[in-house]
Amino acid sequence: MSMQTLLLLTLALPLLGAALILLTASRPKLRDSITLVISVLLFLVVFLIYQEPDTVHPARLDLFEPLPGLRFALEVEALGMLFALIASFLWIITSVYAIGYMRSNQESNQTRFFSCFAVAIAATMGVAFSANLFSLFLFYEVLTLSTYPLVAHSQSDLARRAGRVYLGILLGASFALFLPAIVWTWVLAGQVDFTPGGVFDVPVSNSVILALLLLYLFGIGKAAVMPFHAWLPAAMVAPTPVSALLHAVAVVKAGVFSIVKVAVYIFGEETLSAAGVTDWIVYLAGFTIITASLIALYQDNLKKRLAYSTISQLSYVVIATFLIAPVSILAAALHIAAHAFGKITLFFAAGAIYTAHHKTEVSQLDGIGRQMPLTMIAFAIASLSMIGVPPTAGFISKWYLLNGAFEMQSYFVIAIIVTSTLLNAAYFLPIVYAAFFKSSADTEFHEAPWTLVLPILMTAFACLLVFFFPDRLIHLTQLIAF
Template identity: 55%
Template sequence: MTGSMALAGILATPALGMVLIALAGRAPNLREGITLATAVALFAQVLSLAGDVMGGARPELVLSTMVPGMALKLAVEPLGALFAIIASGLWIVSSLYSIGYMRGNQEGHQTRFFVCFAGSILAAQGIALAGNMLTLFLFYEAMTLITYPLVTHHGTEHAKKSARIYLGVLMGTSIVFLLTGMMATWVLTGTLDFRQGGILAGQVGAAGTTVLVALYMFGIGKAALMPFHRWLPAAMVAPTPVSALLHAVAVVKAGVFTIVKVIVYIFGAKNLLALGSADWVPLIAGFTIVAASVVALRADNLKRRLAYSTISQLSYVTLAATLLTPISIVGAAMHIAAHAVGKITLFFAAGSIYTAAHKTEVSQLDGIGRRMPWTMVAFGVGALSMIGLPPAAGFISKWYILSAAMGSEHWIAVGVLVLSTLLNAGYFVPIVWRAFFRAPADEAHGDDHHGDHGEAPWLMVLAQTVTASLTIALFLYHEPVLRLARVVAGEN
């Protein structure tokens, strides 16, 4: 199979899956079998293509030419290959988890759920394989639209209101800021293609570049840089598998992936460093990291705590990317992968707790680790990764980011990393402590009736065990990811 055919196949597979899932809606077992088969087929295709990319191949496919010099084009490079692997690989375990969750909680509209889930993965693959900013933008907007029904899944007034915030912030930022930045880039350079070293290098001065940086950074709302972060906690009204999709598999990863892509291929890291036009971005990212961590520290609702943790963790990627050194770019790319497997594990655990014990607040989790040991051990592994401690993947990515900050003598960034690590420990460690080292509230009052539960359905336990294992595996065997990240940073 040629490279261009492989690119087309990667988009066609989830598209076909959406159709087949919809047709099989009256047969749940067949519908879910199609979901899993599609996810596995897509992952196999992406792995094959990623192997070619690691070997130096850079296949391209022009889908349509709108006007001369402006085409809808697919083209894969190492950063895109990494994002494609993350999205397609985690779709498999997300599908397993979703089947257990949707059945265990007797959720309605399950066919619509699985169709939209497949659609979001299709959009993620389009973003990953976009050959220029125009193609990326169209798939970026498509992801917002296809995930809207997932956010409003329950159909309540609260869900609808939250979904309007979700849609309004993401569409508003992309149309008002991002699209404006793209149009200005086209006028200045005559192209929106991604190019090593940046297409804007040498095309505009420091002041103009600063304005463009602001348009792109705030226009990429899925990266949840403050003050455009409200959509993310609002979306927590959705079922937990959707939260996992938003926070780990597709949506927020599309945001930080786009941030890194723009820094490297639109502006050029060396160009920005020479102009000093992005020097303010680490300050905004640092504020977002600390402020979101403080909110998470005070949140009793478990999903809200995880949501603000995500806002904080995303800005690690933005911070690293805008330090503008090769090692910081490596750290940014590594953290995209590390955060994906760690955060999806945490949301899986939260959903398991809700399904088995119907608990949603941190203050309700005393002793739950005794009845749900698999779930809470998996949660502990994910927490270690978010804090940045071995043997979890987050340690590797944070080490690269901290090394970059110290190497460039950016002491504010160093301070933010140290402070946020302490805050991360402050809001994750007490959860694990409560789960394993406190007596359940019902036992303390001499009543064990309300604690009569065990683990969540086995598919959910299996999925979170797999992702927790991946979090450790990425710590032990991170060389393939590191190789891709180094090519993105221009180290080889």
């Protein structure tokens, strides 16, 4: 199969899946096997694309051209490849988990849930492979719209309010800031294609660059840079599989991924370092890292705590990007991967605890490690990865990030990283400690169903795997042209 066909399949497969899921609404078993089959197929397709690394002639697929020069096009590029691989791989695992979770908790509207999930994955693939800002924006919006029904899933007042916050911030920021930024770029540069080295051939004044940067940074609300972060805690009312794959991996990573793409391929290293405006972005991201971590400390609801941790971790990627050292771009890409495996494990664990024991608060978790040893061991491994302790994936990205910070002699960033590492430890380790070492009346072994436990173990294992075999990952990220 040609690369073009494969690229098209990454969109078509999940969309086909969504349609088939709608058609088989009355037969849950068939419907759920469709999700599984499609997710495996999608990963195979993405893997086939990955197997054919031709950086000289990257595969490109032009679909249509609504305005002269404004093309709807897909392209294979290293960072997008990485993102697509992670998202499609984790979709398989999440599908197993989601089927188990939705059945165990007897959730309603499962057909809508799984079909919207599939559309969201299609949009994620589109974001990953977009060849320009227009295509990216299209998929970015589809991702927002397709995940809204997942957030408002339970249709309760609470869910509907959360849905409004979710949609209001994400759609609002993208309409009010992101789209004007894209059009402004178009007016200034005459194109919005992702170009190595950036699109600004004509000199643009520093204040305009700064304004554009801020529009992009805040307009891409999915990156959850403060004060555009409130949608993420709000989205926690969604069923846990959604929080796990979409609000720890696909949606939020689509946000920081877009920011990295804009920084590297729209502005480019030269424009950014010449303008010298990136300090502001670094300060904003640093502020977000620390503030979100502090808020996380005080969250008793486990999923909320994880959400604030995500907000803080996302800004790691932002800070790494705007250090503008080649090695820190590497760190940004690696952190997208490392955080994905760690955070999905944590959310899976939270969902398993809820399914087995209906516990949602951190203060209820005393001694739960004796009841759910497998889940909590995985939780511990993922926590270590979040903190950045070897032998876990988080260590590698943090290592490169520190490298970049030292190279640029940015003591601000070093201080932020050190402080936030301490804070990470402060809000994760007490959970692990309480789970294993505090006593509780209940000590009987009671794990969640295997469909939940198996995915948890797999993603936790992946956290370790990345630490021991990082070569392929690092090789891929080194291809990002900066």
